[in-house]
Amino acid sequence: MLTPRYGRLDLKAGRVEMTHGAGGRAMAQLIGEIFRPALANEFLSQGNDQAIVPLPAGGRLAMTTDGYVVSPLFFPGGDIGSLAIHGTVNDLAMAGAVPLYLTANFVIEEGFALADLNRIATSMGAAARDAGVPVVAGDTKxxxxxxxxxxxxxxxxxxxxxxxLDLSGDRARPGDAVILSGTIGDHGVAIMSSRENLTFETAVLSDSAALHGLVAGMVAAAGPALKLMRDPTRGGLAATLNEVARQSSVGVLIEEAAIPVRPQVAAACELLGLDPLNVANEGKLVAVVEARMADALIEVMRAHQLGRDAVRIGTVTRDDQHFVQMTTAFGGKRIVDWLAGEQLPRIC
Amino acid sequence: MLTPRYGRLDLKAGRVEMTHGAGGRAMAQLIGEIFRPALANEFLSQGNDQAIVPLPAGGRLAMTTDGYVVSPLFFPGGDIGSLAIHGTVNDLAMAGAVPLYLTANFVIEEGFALADLNRIATSMGAAARDAGVPVVAGDTKxxxxxxxxxxxxxxxxxxxxxxxLDLSGDRARPGDAVILSGTIGDHGVAIMSSRENLTFETAVLSDSAALHGLVAGMVAAAGPALKLMRDPTRGGLAATLNEVARQSSVGVLIEEAAIPVRPQVAAACELLGLDPLNVANEGKLVAVVEARMADALIEVMRAHQLGRDAVRIGTVTRDDQHFVQMTTAFGGKRIVDWLAGEQLPRIC
Known part of the structure; x- marks a missing residue:
């Protein structure tokens, strides 16, 4: 279907064409009628090839980037647009940084429905506004x-x-407490449930959310006792804890019984042969804090909506082999390895 | 072909597998053996989900982003890796900004040759080092x-x-001089020449280059007389001048005879039915400057290797319709429109 060249885009039945990526008038129209209104802010509307933004004096800059290839694009609890905002805000927040500005980049397949593009851009804009972090520059191919x-x-x-503030993956020390902000596996199971060939019944929504508000309270409460934070996305809690163990040259011992998993998530994982420890989360964080501050930190986290299920799940140990181990519900102990490879492709 | 899980990557015959994007050990290996060595710098090696970088005190931040989908990935004069560095450095430089840090994001197709990935990452690292702008954070899907x-x-x-310094697309005023840093069409023709179905003989290399060194000299020389700079990428010189005309609410009058085009580029364009004005460049810039400073600025530009063919190509005019017009070699005048849509798909 050809979009009329000089009329407005057909946001109901129109489709993305190769011309929309060619740098000419059609691209200007796509940006002007979909992205600019959806993401509107004073910086984006400068209309140059880059945005000029003010910065608070002093301080160090945190920078991060993430690609999003989640399939399907729309899933219970979010879509690729809101996920792209939350994920990048969270990577900044994990360093204790106050997220300030985002950029966004779209690679679109010819024939993609303009209605879907508009829905995603709108969701992205809403997520950015909710987080208070504007998308100041973008590109479309x-x-x-x-x-x-x-x-x-x-x-x-x-x-x-x-x-x-100095949060970093190499700062965990034996004796530190390991705290998790809530249930694990929600995002991964929500994605799986919405894939067409896995239509089991579930009420699980993705936990996709921006965590910088929760983090601000944690940083204020724990001060220098807070060693590091990580969001357990791809690879799940198991990968995150193994990364920390390796970076800090320590071991980690967690307790299976302490880790919150929704019953529906546990059931779905059992059905699919997945371990919730390996399933991606998009609105959770792991914090390592000096043990003396653990209870106070958990209390502060529970006062925030995104941390209300916060709980201590374990302890940093001395371990030359940097193993993550778990005390099972039956009193045994097993090694929690990170997966060699694939468990859930295109989960984010 | 399966990569051995715990040996080193096979950089000769290995291929990217889905597991390399799954957040586990295989992904850590891909990053550790290809991206980290190729892009090595102190910030990237922090190994967290974000990089913490120092900033000079005060000043405003320029931010930009670009996606690269060029086909083929390797072309005369560059590849997608070097292009991705140059393009983003240039978007920063066009605001007169001193480029400081980059992030990079890879979406890789299953089965992609590790040798090609390594070659591209290496080229990217070399381009970043040459430009003096490190890639401080990255992501792989x-x-x-x-x-x-x-x-x-x-x-x-x-x-x-x-x-x-305040360079912006809306600052062109009637009477200002329009300056071009060199020949046009080189990148687009280099890409076309390397596409398998268009194997005409040509010696044209892409002009892909980082322009921030040239720009620094221009900013120092022209001071506040310099109004704006743009790099004429997708859509070519025609799209860039039309954007400026629209943003500044002016017209632009250029002279065909003044615009440098290599003979091989002109010949290739004629063969392909392309107008060099619409063909992408990746190492050229357009500057609008007060007319009194034009000659001095051109002199400074010609002293830099990337500006040695710099030339005044026209003048900003008063025009309520914001037309870009061109005096042709035969003394006539024609409107230089930007294309409605596609001329050269996936040129960058």
Whole structure:
């Protein structure tokens, strides 16, 4: 279907064409009628090839980037647009940074429905506004039919790290407490449930959410006792804890009984042969904190909506082999390895 | 072909597998053996989900992002890796910003040759080092065979705009001079020449290059007389001048005879039915400057290797319709429109 060249885009039945990526008038129209209104802010509307933004004086800059290839694009609890905002905000927040600005990048398959693109851009704009972090620059490319899977998004973000704050994956020490902000596996199971060939019944929504508000309270409460934070996305809690163990040259011992898993998530994982420890989360965090501050930190986390199920799940140990181990419900102990490879492809 | 799980990657015959994008050990190996060595710098090696980087005090931040879907991935004069560095550095430089840090994001098709990935990552690292702008954070996603076209890259960048400098697309005024830094059409023709179905003989190389060094000299020389700069990428010189005309609410009058085009580029364009004005460039810039400073600015530009063919090509005019017009070699005048849509798909 050809979009009329000089009329408005047909947001009901129109489709993305190769021309929408060619740098000419059609691209200007796509940006002007879909992305600019959806993501509107004073910086984006500068209309140059880059945005000029103010920065608080001093401080260090945190920078991050993430690609999003989630399939399907729309899932219970979110879509690729909101996910792309939350994921990048969270990567900044894990350093204790105050997220300030985002950029967004779209690779769109020829023939993609303009209605879906508009829905995703709108959801992205809403997520950015809710988080208070504007998308200040963007880019759009169109590739031929069969050279993508509808839409891929990549976002990058910058934030400012408050003076004196130093959170890093290498700061865990034996004796530190390991705290988890809530249930695990929700995002991965929500995605699986919405894939057409896995239509089991479930009420699970993705936990996709921006965690910087929760983090701000944690940083204020725990001060220098807070060693590091991580969001257990791809690879799940198991991968995150193994990364920390390796970076900090320590072991980690967690308790299976302490880890919150929704009954529906546990049931879905059993059906699919998955371990919730390996399933992706998009609105949870792991914090390592000096043990003396653990209870106070958990209390502060539970006062925030996104941390109300916060709980201590274990302890950092001395271990030359940097193993993550788990005390099982039956009193045994097993090694929690990160997977060699694939468990859930295109989960984010 | 399965990569041995715990041996080193097979950089000669190995291929990217879905597991390389799954957040586990295989992904850590891909990053550790290809991306980290190729892009090595102190910030990337922090190994967290974000990089913490220092910033000069004060100043405004410039931010930009670009997606790269160029086909083929390797072309005369560059590849998608070097292009992704140059393009994003240039978008920062066009604001007069000193480019400081980049992020990079890879969407890789299952089955992509590790040797090609390594070659591209290495080229990217070399381009970043040459430009003096490190890639401080990155992300990798893998999609199934047939869901991409080998590899897509997106980069984002930040830079600092020197105090007092205010370059913007809306600052062109009637009487200002329009300056071009060199020949047009080289990148587009280099890409076309390397596409398998268009194997005409040509010695044209892409002009892909980082322009921030040239720009620094221009900013120092022209001071506040410099109004704006743009790099004429997708859509070519015609799209860039039309954007400026629209943003500044002016007209632009250029002279065909003044615009440098290599003979091989002109010949290739004629063969292909292309107008060099619409063909993408990746190492050229257009500057609008007060007319009194034009000659001095051109002199400074010609002293830099990337500006040695710099020339004044026209003048900003008063025009309520914001037309770009061109005095042809035969003394006539024609309107230089931007294309409605596609001329050269996936040129960058």
């Amino acid at each position: 169109v590739v031929e039919r069969g050279k993508a899977d509808g839409l891929y998004i990549s976002t990058a973000g910058v934030g400012v790290v408050p003076a004196g | 893998v999609v199934e065979r047939g869901k991409a076209d080998g590899l897509y890259i997106s980069t984002a960048g930040v830079g600092v705009v020197p105090a007092g």
